[in-house]
Amino acid sequence: xxxxxxxxxxxxxxVLLPAVSSAVLLLLGKRANKWGHLLGVTVPVLLFIxxxxxxxxxxxxxxxxxxxxxxxxxxxHVGGFxxxxxxxxxxxxxxxxxxxxxxxxxxxxxxxGYMAHDEGRRRFFAYLNLFIAAMLLxxxxxxxxxxYVGWEGVGLASYLLIAFYYTRDSAATAAKKAFIANRVGDVxxxxxxxxxxxxxxxxxxxxxxxxxxxxxxxxxxxxxxxxLLGACGKSGQFPLQTWLPDAMEGPTPVSALIHAATMxxxxxxxxxxxxxxxxxxxxxxxxxxxxxxxxxxxxxxCAFGQDDLKKVLAYSTVSQIGYxxxxxxxxxxxxxxxxxxxxxxxxxxxxLFLSAGSVMHAMNDRINMRRFGGxxxxxxxxxxxxxxxxxxxxxxxxxxxxxxKDKIIEAAFDKGGTSxxxxxxxxxxxxxxxxxxxxxALLMTFHGQRRWEDxxxxxxxxxxxxxxxxxxxVLALIGGFVLxxxxxxxxxxxxxxxxxxxxxxxxxxTPVLTALTLVVVAGGVAGAYLVFGLRPVPxxxxxxxxxxVAARKNLYADAFNESVLMRPGQWTVRGLVFFDNKGVDxxxxxxxxxxxxxxxxxxxxxxxxxxxxxxSMFAGAAVILxxxxxxxxx
Numbered sequence: 001x002x003x004x005x006x007x008x009x010x011x012x013x014x015v016l017l018p019a020v021s022s023a024v025l026l027l028l029g030k031r032a033n034k035w036g037h038l039l040g041v042t043v044p045v046l047l048f049i050x051x052x053x054x055x056x057x058x059x060x061x062x063x064x065x066x067x068x069x070x071x072x073x074x075x076x077h078v079g080g081f082x083x084x085x086x087x088x089x090x091x092x093x094x095x096x097x098x099x100x101x102x103x104x105x106x107x108x109x110x111x112x113g114y115m116a117h118d119e120g121r122r123r124f125f126a127y128l129n130l131f132i133a134a135m136l137l138x139x140x141x142x143x144x145x146x147x148y149v150g151w152e153g154v155g156l157a158s159y160l161l162i163a164f165y166y167t168r169d170s171a172a173t174a175a176k177k178a179f180i181a182n183r184v185g186d187v188x189x190x191x192x193x194x195x196x197x198x199x200x201x202x203x204x205x206x207x208x209x210x211x212x213x214x215x216x217x218x219x220x221x222x223x224x225x226x227x228l229l230g231a232c233g234k235s236g237q238f239p240l241q242t243w244l245p246d247a248m249e250g251p252t253p254v255s256a257l258i259h260a261a262t263m264x265x266x267x268x269x270x271x272x273x274x275x276x277x278x279x280x281x282x283x284x285x286x287x288x289x290x291x292x293x294x295x296x297x298x299x300x301x302c303a304f305g306q307d308d309l310k311k312v313l314a315y316s317t318v319s320q321i322g323y324x325x326x327x328x329x330x331x332x333x334x335x336x337x338x339x340x341x342x343x344x345x346x347x348x349x350x351x352l353f354l355s356a357g358s359v360m361h362a363m364n365d366r367i368n369m370r371r372f373g374g375x376x377x378x379x380x381x382x383x384x385x386x387x388x389x390x391x392x393x394x395x396x397x398x399x400x401x402x403x404x405k406d407k408i409i410e411a412a413f414d415k416g417g418t419s420x421x422x423x424x425x426x427x428x429x430x431x432x433x434x435x436x437x438x439x440x441a442l443l444m445t446f447h448g449q450r451r452w453e454d455x456x457x458x459x460x461x462x463x464x465x466x467x468x469x470x471x472x473x474v475l476a477l478i479g480g481f482v483l484x485x486x487x488x489x490x491x492x493x494x495x496x497x498x499x500x501x502x503x504x505x506x507x508x509x510t511p512v513l514t515a516l517t518l519v520v521v522a523g524g525v526a527g528a529y530l531v532f533g534l535r536p537v538p539x540x541x542x543x544x545x546x547x548x549v550a551a552r553k554n555l556y557a558d559a560f561n562e563s564v565l566m567r568p569g570q571w572t573v574r575g576l577v578f579f580d581n582k583g584v585d586x587x588x589x590x591x592x593x594x595x596x597x598x599x600x601x602x603x604x605x606x607x608x609x610x611x612x613x614x615x616s617m618f619a620g621a622a623v624i625l626x627x628x629x630x631x632x633x634x
Contacts, residue, residue, distance in 0.1 A: 054094065233267070259349060381466050
């Protein structure tokens with residue numbers, strides 16, 4: 001017990017080590033270029049090893065004994081308001097710690113080869129470690145205010161990583177877009193924290209969850225909706241989803257880190273962590289499921305209109321996070337299913353992104369699928385990794401998605417009533433569309449006739465890249481089985497998220513629903529094969545149907561934001577600037593000019609000549625005398 005206690009009290013190293021390594025790499029500058037990447041890789045690997053040890057120290061306990069609070073130091077102490085910096089080590093936080101450090105370590109190792117010839121490699125690893133530190137602080141915090149610090153740290157690090165190639169206008173614009181969209185969501189989270197303080201006098205998880213039962217329904221719903229707004233910003237959910245595909249401007253390992261295991265899952269974590277709040281507001285949970293359902297379909301539709309492989313995967317992430325939001329929005333007993341799919345998604349989406357990066361590495365950074373084709377012959381390992389991720393995401397029997405995503409579809413139908421059927425049908429349609437656009441990506445990239453230019457000589461990636469890819473491919477295939485075997489992850493999360501309730505009577509029996517889901521998925525695969533497998537893929541983009549055109553333009557979401565939000569905002573600012581220049585500044589400048597001009601004219605009277613002053617005195621006396629005489633004889 002003493003050893004376990006010692007292991008747990010050292011949890012602060014999870015945040016300190018990556019933060020210090022990031023500072024070292026940034027402060028030493030070019031002097032750390034030769035070994036900076038080695039430090040950058042070593043830290044997350046050590047953190048993962050420690051996280052595994054910490055996991056087993058927690059697992060040795062049972063029930064609420066698995067929830068430990070580690071108080072580090074006082075932060076704010078004003079009157080009766082006190083905030084301590086502390087960590088909550090429990091099954092939920094440990095699940096995220098293992099995912100972040102495990103998948104993060106593989107991405108770091110992959111980055112050594114991917115960034116081998118990049119002059120900014122040391123800076124890149126500094127940003128990666130800063131990101132890891134902020135994300136770990138977010139999931140380990142034991143109160144909402146400390147969580148908010150990690151939340152903002154993740155936003156800063158993601159901005160730096162997306163804008164890594166800051167000399168490119170597209171990268172700078174994408175980073176700014178991500179930053180602004182996240183700030184909108186962050187306002188919601190900050191308002192939620194203010195409401196907690198105003199009504200409960202605390203921001204700690206324990207204090208908020210204990211006191212929230214005494215609040216009115218309106219206040220609880222307001223807090224839940226503001227938390228949801230924050231979650232939508234970080235997780236790229238409707239209506240704050242447009243930044244996520246543009247984040248592909250960063251290096252591919254960044255895409256894998258942001259879209260697989262870390263940043264985009266923060267919103268799902270926030271809602272799951274706040275389950276005690278959402279359980280008390282049906283309206284809040286309903287809005288969460290609606291947001292998830294809309295985003296699920298939005299991501300699927302946009303994905304099949306993209307020719308950029310990374311953007312296909314990005315919109316796929318938008319859609320898969322929609323599944324997770326739908327799950328956590330269903331409430332009691334289903335939160336764990338959302339986390340289950342989150343972990344599985346971390347495996348297969350990281351595998352897909354890293355294999356896409358391998359393709360870019362081989363194709364001189366080109367990413368247009370219409371210029372690929374036939375790559376499986378020259379890149380068999382990359383092809384095999386992509387296929388493993390593909391099988392997992394479409395829910396092929398035995399692969400990870402089969403064990404995780406299908407549970408969400410089942411839970412949606414089990415909600416019952418009209419809303420349950422609507423959510424279940426949406427989830428089924430999403431499964432079919434996912435199978436369609438992922439099959440399209442697989443066929444256009446790796447199969448069919450060669451369509452690349454003569455100056456490209458595709459080749460397999462080095463071992464520093466292929467080994468992490470293969471490890472993730474294995475997890476994509478067997479991870480779902482491991483996570484669900486004997487109720488694995490769901491039972492592990494029970495002390496935090498409650499007992500799973502999926503074992504009751506199902507609206508549609510499991511075998512029937514499984515068969516129906518597989519038929520829908522098979523239909524999506526067959527449809528894509530008929531269009532892109534049996535016909536030659538044109539090297540140039542065809543005009544396409546109106547739906548395809550809309551999908552290419554992200555269903556005009558950017559156009560809507562520009563027309564309704566950006567341009568009116570610009571016009572308002574320009575109007576205010578004009579009023580400030582011509583109105584406020586104009587009035588001030590007019591008064592100043594009048595005073596300046598008048599004083600300049602008065603100054604001309606002061607000549608310095610005695611005769612002028614004598615004449616002025618004589619003239620003044622004459623005027624006074626004339627006035628007196630006029631008064632006397634009037």
